[in-house]
Amino acid sequence: MRTPQAANKVKAPLLKIRDLRVAFGDVEVLHGVDLDVVPGEIHALIGESGSGKSVLARSILGLAGHRSRLTGSIEFDGRTISGLTEREYEKLRGADIGLIVQDAMAALNPMRTIGQQLVETILYRHPKFRTQGNKAALAASHRAELNEMAVSYLKQVGITAPEKRMTSYAHQLSGGMRQRIMIALALVGEPKLLLADEPTTALDVVVQRELLQEMREIVLARGMSMLLVTHDLHLAHDVADRVSVMYAGYILEDGPVAKVLPNPSHPYTEGLLDAMPDMESTRGTLKPIKGEIPPPEKLGRGCPFASRCVLATERCRGFLPKMAEVAPGWTSRCMEAHVKAAELDDLALEDAEREREASGVAKTEGNPLGHKQDTDFAVVVDARILRHCYYARKGFFGRRRPWNVLEDVDLKIRTGEVMGLVGESGCGKSTLARLMLGLARPTEGSVRFKGEEYPEPRTREWRAQRPAAQMIYQDPFSCFDERMSVVDQVAEPLMVHRGLSKDEALAKAFAVLRASGLPEHHAKKLPGVMSGGQLQRAAIARAIALRPALLVCDEPVASLDVSIQAQVLELLNELKRTTRMAMLFVSHNLNVVRYICDRVAVMYLGRMVETGDVDEVFHRPLHPYSKLLTASTPGADASVIRIYPKGSMPSPIDRPAGCVFANRCPLAQSRCLKEVPKLTAVEGMGEGRAVACFAPLEKLVALSEYDALATSEFAQNGAIQSTLANQPEA
Numbered sequence: 001m002r003t004p005q006a007a008n009k010v011k012a013p014l015l016k017i018r019d020l021r022v023a024f025g026d027v028e029v030l031h032g033v034d035l036d037v038v039p040g041e042i043h044a045l046i047g048e049s050g051s052g053k054s055v056l057a058r059s060i061l062g063l064a065g066h067r068s069r070l071t072g073s074i075e076f077d078g079r080t081i082s083g084l085t086e087r088e089y090e091k092l093r094g095a096d097i098g099l100i101v102q103d104a105m106a107a108l109n110p111m112r113t114i115g116q117q118l119v120e121t122i123l124y125r126h127p128k129f130r131t132q133g134n135k136a137a138l139a140a141s142h143r144a145e146l147n148e149m150a151v152s153y154l155k156q157v158g159i160t161a162p163e164k165r166m167t168s169y170a171h172q173l174s175g176g177m178r179q180r181i182m183i184a185l186a187l188v189g190e191p192k193l194l195l196a197d198e199p200t201t202a203l204d205v206v207v208q209r210e211l212l213q214e215m216r217e218i219v220l221a222r223g224m225s226m227l228l229v230t231h232d233l234h235l236a237h238d239v240a241d242r243v244s245v246m247y248a249g250y251i252l253e254d255g256p257v258a259k260v261l262p263n264p265s266h267p268y269t270e271g272l273l274d275a276m277p278d279m280e281s282t283r284g285t286l287k288p289i290k291g292e293i294p295p296p297e298k299l300g301r302g303c304p305f306a307s308r309c310v311l312a313t314e315r316c317r318g319f320l321p322k323m324a325e326v327a328p329g330w331t332s333r334c335m336e337a338h339v340k341a342a343e344l345d346d347l348a349l350e351d352a353e354r355e356r357e358a359s360g361v362a363k364t365e366g367n368p369l370g371h372k373q374d375t376d377f378a379v380v381v382d383a384r385i386l387r388h389c390y391y392a393r394k395g396f397f398g399r400r401r402p403w404n405v406l407e408d409v410d411l412k413i414r415t416g417e418v419m420g421l422v423g424e425s426g427c428g429k430s431t432l433a434r435l436m437l438g439l440a441r442p443t444e445g446s447v448r449f450k451g452e453e454y455p456e457p458r459t460r461e462w463r464a465q466r467p468a469a470q471m472i473y474q475d476p477f478s479c480f481d482e483r484m485s486v487v488d489q490v491a492e493p494l495m496v497h498r499g500l501s502k503d504e505a506l507a508k509a510f511a512v513l514r515a516s517g518l519p520e521h522h523a524k525k526l527p528g529v530m531s532g533g534q535l536q537r538a539a540i541a542r543a544i545a546l547r548p549a550l551l552v553c554d555e556p557v558a559s560l561d562v563s564i565q566a567q568v569l570e571l572l573n574e575l576k577r578t579t580r581m582a583m584l585f586v587s588h589n590l591n592v593v594r595y596i597c598d599r600v601a602v603m604y605l606g607r608m609v610e611t612g613d614v615d616e617v618f619h620r621p622l623h624p625y626s627k628l629l630t631a632s633t634p635g636a637d638a639s640v641i642r643i644y645p646k647g648s649m650p651s652p653i654d655r656p657a658g659c660v661f662a663n664r665c666p667l668a669q670s671r672c673l674k675e676v677p678k679l680t681a682v683e684g685m686g687e688g689r690a691v692a693c694f695a696p697l698e699k700l701v702a703l704s705e706y707d708a709l710a711t712s713e714f715a716q717n718g719a720i721q722s723t724l725a726n727q728p729e730a
Helices: 006-010 053-060 086-092 114-125 135-141 143-156 175-187 205-222 233-239 267-274 314-318 341-359 429-436 460-468 486-498 502-515 532-544 562-578 590-596 614-619 624-632 639-643 697-704 708-714 718-725
Strands: 015-024 027-037 042-046 068-076 097-100 193-197 225-230 242-247 250-256 324-327 330-332 379-393 400-414 418-422 444-449 469-472 550-554 582-586 599-604 607-613
Touching (some): 027 250, 053 225, 143 175, 175 205, 193 205, 205 225, 250 267, 400 582, 400 607, 418 590, 429 550, 532 562, 599 624, 614 624, 624 697
Antiparallel strands (some): 015 027, 242 250, 599 607
16 A cells, blocks of 8 residues: 655655756757656656657666757756766666666567576676676676575565576566566666666556565665656556656646546646546546647647647647646646536537547448448357367477367357457467467367358468458557558458459548548558557558458557557447447456456466456456456555465466466365366356356355455465465466
8 A cells, every 4th residue: 555655745856857858959859847756755757658758767867869968957866967978877877776668578688597687787786796896706706695696686576486587588487577577687786766667568467566566665665766657547546656747748747646646637637537447437438638749849839738638728829837836745737627627528528429420430321430240140259169289399309298278268259249358468368369260270179150160271261251350469560561551551451352443442441541540641651650559540440441240359459558548449439339340359458348348258377267247247256366357457456465375377388287276366275276167157147157166156255345354254274375376387
């Protein structure tokens, strides 16, 4: 739980930024930024991509780039650090100021073991060794001590079996483990300030919750400070003490998290909150922020948010307000979200309705997004998979050994239904999505599409069926050809599969792209010059242009800003309303899944552990893993997590004999070590509700309705839990 930081009011700032301006050539991207971070505080910096968050964070360490020009002042621990020489910055980086980057895989050396990288960092950054010369001699004479220190840092960040991880390479570790390694490397220098740039963006909710909680505990225990760069307001609410809202290189609002996020003062902060789905939001109620952040060279003299603000006046477009006090310790450039909160909501709803009527999307007839799917098949796709195998080889000449990535999967998607698929990375979600799309065939079992089994992949019959089953991939940058314009790539499948002429296909492609929210001037661009949100819209347009009966969405909004995410979700929601297209929506973001889906299937280590109506499963989860997922979601009450044994998902190559979740389950018994629970229907809890657990229903309901004061009711036999915790892991 967050503790009040009342003492911070009298503390001198550890980091003090005043009138910071950063320019690249003649274009200024940061405009007079003021920011304070005090000791013992976690300060969140939030805003959309392109708002200047990463430029600000990198400028602190002199990493904005050789072409950057910086004015203003940056003081750290009472010393001016803006304008240091490169050698002086090198002494500062990793020592007094640590950096945690978003992509740990790109930051770690793939050619060296984790132990080697930790030991080297200790030699050059730890206070005991960094001032001593001849590092090779130090490494030889202090080998045992250095290894012991490296292991201790791995333990501090929650790495299980740290001695084993010392000999591992980055590619052999999960995303959560790699991010923990990055935190350990950042802590080696005993820094006073941590700069964390989107440290958990691509991680599962359970791993994200554990990492952020560990980071917070480390920061508070050591009396450090942290500047957390993120676009997730729920995450900032759970972790940070203060928040600064950034837009187009300006700070628009700054204050305590407990005051700013529940009742924001600036319309932009209000807009970010309204664009984020949560466990209570009703489908169709998201209010995306229309438009995009203007490029730095096109900013006017007024408020940078005026072009997207429904409350903007002529004065806003010609005059930039100064930061004014809303309350002690809370400042903002605008008070309109406080003064006109109800009017802001009404205007957003009216604007959305006008746009829907103007585009004609509300009418099925003539809608370029698609048409009502005319089919006699109530179930579009029916997967009954006994098992699906991958193969591993030990040694270059070793025999290939199969291991099950999926077991006992039974999943149907009906016409007009959106089915959610949730679970941690490595549980088999994407593999199941590929099988349900017909891109591969299961080792044992079948996947039937419109009553018939999918043809053998790469055959003529299979290619003829491709238009009816389409996919939206997580990374839009990797699924477009850099050499062709977007509109040409949307038109190409129309020519191949529908037999349209080039002119007809281009006309249809432009219409679908417009309906997807991508204007014609963007449609003619090459993919390399477009943003992630624009490309994701293009990917959706290309998938739905063929009017498929089944659309598989594999993490389609995972890397998008909240406002772009809201626009894409509303587009998919509109697509569902105007057609009877079946969708499989794969995601680790439970707030997004609850908003867009009708039913949900929860997976763990290749097995279904719970299915049912999305609201029932997320508001009253029965399986202990479903409860762990919902409690780990940003913004949720995480008190129940304390009764879960520490552990991680076992390796699918060394799958445990019994229940796959036993080593992390607070309700596990000795039976769970030997037997596998089957997915069984639950009577009286709605159609399709099923759970795979040996625990009695009353215990599952009690865990679902967990009271933080009732921890002792779920205390388990210590010997059993000790046995389960020592099982092999990934």
